[in-house]
Amino acid sequence: MSEQQGEMSFWDHLEELRWTLFRCVIALVVFTIGSFVFLSYFWDSFILAPTNSDFILYRVLCKLTSSVPFFPDFCESAHPVTIFNINLTSKFFTHMSSSFWMAVLLTFPYLVYEIWKFIRPALYPHEKKSVGWVFSFGTVMFFIGCTVGYFLVFPMTFRFLVYYDLSALIGDQVTLESYMDNFLMMIFIMGVIFELPLLSWLLSQIGLLRRSFFKKYRRHAIVGLLIAAALITPSGDPFTLSVVFFPLYGLYELSAFFVKKSPEKEEDSTDVATYGAT
Numbered sequence: 144m145s146e147q148q149g150e151m152s153f154w155d156h157l158e159e160l161r162w163t164l165f166r167c168v169i170a171l172v173v174f175t176i177g178s179f180v181f182l183s184y185f186w187d188s189f190i191l192a193p194t195n196s197d198f199i200l201y202r203v204l205c206k207l208t209s210s211v212p213f214f215p216d217f218c219e220s221a222h223p224v225t226i227f228n229i230n231l232t233s234k235f236f237t238h239m240s241s242s243f244w245m246a247v248l249l250t251f252p253y254l255v256y257e258i259w260k261f262i263r264p265a266l267y268p269h270e271k272k273s274v275g276w277v278f279s280f281g282t283v284m285f286f287i288g289c290t291v292g293y294f295l296v297f298p299m300t301f302r303f304l305v306y307y308d309l310s311a312l313i314g315d316q317v318t319l320e321s322y323m324d325n326f327l328m329m330i331f332i333m334g335v336i337f338e339l340p341l342l343s344w345l346l347s348q349i350g351l352l353r354r355s356f357f358k359k360y361r362r363h364a365i366v367g368l369l370i371a372a373a374l375i376t377p378s379g380d381p382f383t384l385s386v387v388f389f390p391l392y393g394l395y396e397l398s399a400f401f402v403k404k405s406p407e408k409e410e411d412s413t414d415v416a417t418y419g420a421t
Contacts (some may be wrong), residue, residue: 174246288337
């Protein structure tokens with residue numbers, strides 16, 4: 144507890160936590176209701192947009208790859224897939240769950256602010272500046288990750304799975320639940336993955352991670368990220384693989400940038416070990 148703040152009892156902290164959780168729940172409820180009302184107007188143009196051939200990513204890739212041989216064709220007029228519903232209540236509950244996750248996305252900065260406001264009294268002035276920057280950076284990176292997931296990772300994964308041909312006798316019909324599960328999972332997973340630089344910074348601050356780690360295991364990381372990119376978009380062509388790989392590798396280098404440098408002796412010994420291995 145900072146000396147400038149009055150010391151709070153356990154029950155005072157509990158009361159403050161209760162009001163913090165109450166405000167967060169109210170914000171989620173309000174935004175969930177708002178999302179439920181307005182989401183139906185944006186369902187086709189936002190949630191189902193990656194199923195259309197005129198999605199912005201497909202149009203950009205069509206222009207970039209149409210004149211290049213051996214690249215996948217992104218200029219298909221239509222995707223051979225139909226999204227259908229087989230459960231009477233699925234559309235309603237999908238609408239509700241989508242509204243909730245949209246509310247989580249929209250209120251994320253406010254939820255982070257409430258967490259920051261709750262822990263701020265226990266920090267010293269110099270700690271407040273550092274932690275405030277951490278929360279702001281984490282929020283921005285989360286939204287960047289969700290954006291990458293929506294505009295890049297999910298459409299590429301969806302396109303590959305749709306065009307994957309096992310037999311000409313097998314048509315593609317995707318249930319609404321299956322589509323939404325993959326849609327939400329990809330977007331929020333990418334939001335979490337983009338928090339890796341922040342996690343690396345925190346581990347560096349407590350002395351568990353140094354920049355020499357990233358330098359020593361860079362080759363291993365490249366192989367691992369290539370495998371991860373291949374699992375996300377297992378299309379087999381280098382272009383699609385690189386579209387997912389390079390953002391992931393950029394996160395690796397950004398994480399290394401935010402980590403403290405190793406002591407000079409440790410750095411020298413790492414270099415010797417690295418070059419000795421080669």
